[in-house]
Structure formats: structure tokens, C-alpha cells
């Protein structure tokens with residue numbers, strides 16, 4: 090597998106075309122977007138890799154620091170720089186972190202891989218709380234910009250919500266503070282057991298208080314040193330992101346309301362896959378890579394080229410990859426939405442399911458990954474097939490369902506409202522189900538509901554969880570996750586395991 | 598004999614590594630472990646020859662910070678090339694404690710790591726056996742630019758760039 094870095098998930102259309110060409114020439118004509126906003130090619134031949142890297146370099150791309158015990162690709166909000174709730178443009182800060190982390194001389198051989206997320210908005214769409222370091226931008230009362238620093242979150246076999254170690258770090262000190270954190274981790278992180286080597290274990294073993302004190306002590310030596318950021322650099326990077334020259338448009342495009350009233354399929358897509366934009370008359374669009382029957386996050390070379398054309402025509406030649414494994418056109422004029430939708434529908438990229446049950450996050454699992462305990466893609470497919478009815482999906486409303494093929498948790502099952510984890514029982518593939526996980530500002534980790542299930546039971550189990558939710562919700566606005574938080578997991582457990590014996594026999 | 602690169606040149610190693618239990622030879626520069634130095638400090642200081650200390654990867658720069666003037670050589674051992682702690686020790690010795698003498702990387706010292714080792718302040722490298730010496734000498738030119746602050750270039754790229762355009 091070759092993993093290609095897409096720094097903070099931002100791509101130019103010409104780069105996307107090159108990825109399409111590489112996947113076609115050297116692989117099987119498709120690629121897979123991971124939850125790290127990167128692209129993975131599953132079948133390259135080792136002897137082709139130099140040519141692939143050369144092709145990537147021709148569009149300023151590479152595969153550097155996409156594996157190994159180093160700082161990995163920094164991830165961010167897929168609505169960065171267009172979100173109405175934006176505090177700062179995350180891309181600028183991501184780029185600073187990218188530069189700082191690229192071939193960092195001191196931190197290229199850490200105890201374990203290291204993931205940083207930057208969230209520049211009020212709502213967190215980056216899962217900052219489950220990263221090794223999460224940075225939440227803050228604008229203080231006096232207008233000063235800084236970051237809340239969260240350390241030691243993570244998924245994997247020991248899921249942890251990160252600890253806030255600093256409420257407000259003025260932006261000038263971002264890099265020296267990162268140096269301090271990494272230096273303490275580099276020094277004391279465990280190197281004897283790779284399962285205990287992530288920073289979350291160090292924070293837990295030292296306690297967050299002691300850990301924070303050590304960071305601050307280390308930082309005292311680095312603070313105000315030459316790595317302290319300067320305004321000129323922020324401005325230089327801001328200028329390098331050639332933000333589109335937006336047209337002055339009315340807040341609402343007149344014809345749009347009419348189309349939404351008359352074209353129900355378009356309206357359904359608009360409701361789920363079109364997102365607000367900070368500029369009047371513009372919108373951000375999700376192209377769903379979660380069509381029923383297609384492995385989540387997979388995209389063919391032909392689709393990539395067509396998407397690049399869409400980006401060129403309607404969105405200033407730019408694309409983003411979301412950590413939910415979809416693609417985003419961030420700067421579409423409202424008057425173009427219908428045309429974008431028609432084209433996306435032809436391409437199989439208009440499934441109106443963003444935020445809904447079938448927008449499943451899934452890792453490649455047992456079909457592709459040698460570490461897997463169980464397959465994840467057939468589970469995703471079975472769920473998508475079972476719950477294909479749009480009215481039902483919209484009625485169920487917002488629901489994140491995440492699937493990982495093993496405890497390495499690449500499918501982020503811990504933070505799914507429903508999480509499904511592949512486990513191995515006597516060499517058979519079983520699935521453990523948890524509920525109540527969530528990402529965002531109030532991130533939480535899911536709780537396992539009980540004994541695991543066989544593969545063919547899973548759609549039924551999901552169905553029963555939904556039955557319980559529908560029976561117990563107090564209004565249409567109360568989401569699945571809200572109900573779990575209100576009533577706990579017991580009622581769900583009872584519904585799922587009632588007559589399990591019977592259900593197990595009927596399902597065979 | 599392992600190859601020594603010092604100040605980007607091949608040199609013969611003048612230092613004699615003395616095991617903890619072995620007797621100290623007279624008048625030659627010796628390299629001793631941190632434990633030996635802690636144990637025989639006065640004896641070692643009384644010798645009329647240069648003294649070097651060997652740190653392991655679990656030591657810290659603070660372990661010798663107050664005595665750096667005693668040492669003509671600090672060697673840090675890499676048990677594996679993937680153990681990155683030595684980079685922090687080296688950088689801290691240089692940046693925080695102002696060590697100016699020879700700072701040597703020993704153990705699993707491979708061509709691909711030389712560039713970064715030099716950046717954090719190592720200026721001498723005892724290559725692991727079997728390394729191609731010419732390739733190793735070329736490694737110091739692997740990249741022409743670097744973003745970060747380092748011992749080699751204490752001013753980060755963004756400040757150098759801002760200074761030029763100002």
C-alpha cells in the first residue's frame with residue numbers, strides 16, 4: 090500500500106488529475122481516502138514506486154511522513170476558510186505546523202506516530218479531542234488569537250479523550266510550545282512496548298498535572314526563542330493561499346428556492362450535502378463517497394477526473410478531503426448547485442446521506458489490511474443495503490456509524506454514535522457494538538453494549554438500536570446520540586438482546 | 598576499526614574507550630561511561646590528558662550539564678537508529694547548556710540519519726560497520742533548506758526570509 094500525503098486535505102484539481110492518472114497507470118484504477126485525509130493505493134508494485142513518486146513530485150506531492158514514528162499529516166476542518174463559524178483560517182496554521190513538522194531534525198524518531206489536528210472554528214469538525222495534540226483556535230475578548238492545547242487523546246486499543254493542558258496559548262508561541270511537548274514525549278514516551286508508546290499513555294502514567302508541569306518547564310527554555318512566530322510569516326502564508334476572488338452575490342439565489350420546492354430529489358440532496366458558506370450566495374458541497382455498494386472512501390480514476398473538472402468549473406479549481414472520507418467542493422455559487430448536483434448524480438457521487446446512517450466511516454478492514462480481525466467493508470455494504478430508504482434515513486436523522494476491522498481503530502468506531510469493531514473469537518470474525526460515542530466539542534467514547542455478533546446479525550442489531558431510538562425519542566429533533574446520553578445504554582441493550590436466541594436462530 | 602567522520606572529514610579516532618573495570622592508560626585521551634566518571638571523578642580530573650564521557654540514550658543533558666568544561670568529547674550512543682532520544686540530548690547540550698566541544702554519535706549510526714544528526718549538533722560520527730563512506734560524506738548535503746530552528750541554523754527559515762525581504 091502506498092499512502093500519499095494530502096496536507097490538511099487540500100488539493101488542486103491538477104493534483105487530483107495526477108492522482109487519477111497514477112491510480113490508473115500503476116494501480117487498479119481507483120484509490121481510497123482514509124480518515125487521515127490521505128489517499129491510499131492498495132496494489133502498487135514495489136518496482137513502480139520510484140516512478141509513482143516522480144509523478145507525484147511533478148505536482149508537488151509526496152508520500153513523506155505518511156508512516157513511521159514521526160509527526161504525520163496535520164488534519165483540519167474540511168470547511169476551513171469557508172465556514173461561517175470560523176475563528177481563524179485553519180489552513181494558515183496547518184501550513185505552519187506542516188512546515189515545522191516536515192523533516193523536524195529532533196522529532197523524526199519518536200516513540201510512536203504522532204497526529205495533530207487544528208480546529209479553527211467554533212464547532213469542532215476535526216475530532217481534536219482524540220488526537221495526540223488538538224489545537225482549538227480561540228479569539229480572546231481583546232481580539233488576540235491563540236489556541237487551546239489538548240494533549241493525549243486518541244483511539245486505538247486505549248481510547249482516551251485528550252486533556253486540556255493550556256487554555257490559551259498566544260499564537261506567537263505555537264511552535265515553541267509544540268517543541269516543548271514533543272521533547273518531553275520524545276524523552277519519556279515508552280519505547281519498550283509499542284502498544285503503550287503513544288503520548289496518551291505517557292500523559293496517563295505521569296498524570297495530566299505532572300505532564301503539564303514538565304511541558305511548562307521545558308517551554309520556559311524555548312519560549313521567546315527564534316522559533317517564536319512573527320506577523321510577517323503569518324501574512325506571507327495567508328497570501329500564499331490564493332483565496333478565490335468571490336463575486337458579490339445576494340444571500341439567497343432567487344431561482345434556488347423554486348428548484349428546491351419543485352425538485353424533491355434535488356431538495357433531499359441540498360438538505361444533506363450542501364453546507365453554509367461565509368460568503369453570501371456561495372455554498373460548500375459534499376460529494377458523497379458513500380454510495381450503497383461502494384466501499385466507503387473509494388473513488389475511481391474516472392470519477393477523480395470528472396471531479397477535477399467539477400472543481401475547475403464550479404469551485405476555483407480546488408477540492409478538500411474530509412476525515413469522514415468524502416470530497417468537498419468548498420466554493421460553489423448557489424446558482425450552480427443544481428448543475429453540480431446533476432453532474433454528481435451522473436457520477437454516483439450525489440447520495441444525499443451526509444451526516445446520516447449510511448455515511449459510514451469504515452477502514453479497509455480484512456479485505457485489504459493484514460492487521461484486521463474481521464472485514465469491515467461487507468458490514469458497511471450490508472447496512473447500507475438494509476437502510477437504503479431515504480425517507481427512513483432522513484427520519485432517523487443525524488447518525489454517525491463507524492466501523493473498524495480491528496482495535497487499531499482506523500475507522501474511528503469509538504467516536505461513532507454507533508461503533509462496530511471487528512474482533513477475533515476462536516479464529517472467527519465477530520463484531521462488537523458500542524453506542525454513545527461522538528466527536529466534536531463534546532466528544533465522548535462509545536460504550537460496548539454486550540457480547541459480540543456474527544456478521545449477518547449486524548443489520549438486525551442496527552435495526553433494533555434504531556427501533557429503540559424511535560420509541561424513546563421525545564421529538565424529531567432529539568438525535569440518536571441525544572437519546573443515548575439521556576437514557577443511557579441499558580434500554581438499547583435490552584432491545585437488542587431481547588430474544589437474541591430466537592433472532593440468532595432465525596437469522597441462519 | 599569503525600569509520601570516524603569529524604567536521605565532515607574522515608579521521609582516525611584518537612580517543613581510547615576505557616571499559617568501566619579496565620585500568621586507565623596514562624597520557625592518552627580517554628572516553629569513559631557516565632557511571633565511571635561519576636565514580637572516579639577526582640581521579641579522572643587529575644589526569645593530564647583529555648577526558649570524554651559516553652552517554653546512553655536514557656541519560657539526559659542535565660546529567661552532565663554542570664561539568665561540561667571537564668569534557669573534550671561527549672559521545673552519545675544510539676542503541677537503534679529508531680531511538681530518537683539522542684537527538685534531544687544533543688540539541689539540549691548545545692542550545693541550553695552551550696556545549697561547544699566534540700559531540701559524537703556512536704552505535705547504530707547510519708548514512709540516512711547523518712543529516713538530521715548534524716542539524717541537532719552532532720559534529721562527529723562513528724559509523725556503524727558496513728556503511729559506504731562516500732555516501733555518508735554526501736549525506737550532509739541531502740537537503741539544501743530546512744524549515745526549523747536547529748543547532749546548525751539557529752534562525753528558522755521564516756525569520757531568514759523575513760530578514761531578506763525587510
Ligand code: SF4
Pocket residue numbers: 452453454455458459460461462493494495496497498499500
Ligand atoms: S482498524 Fe485494523 S483492520 Fe482497519 S485498517 Fe486499521 S489496522 Fe487495518
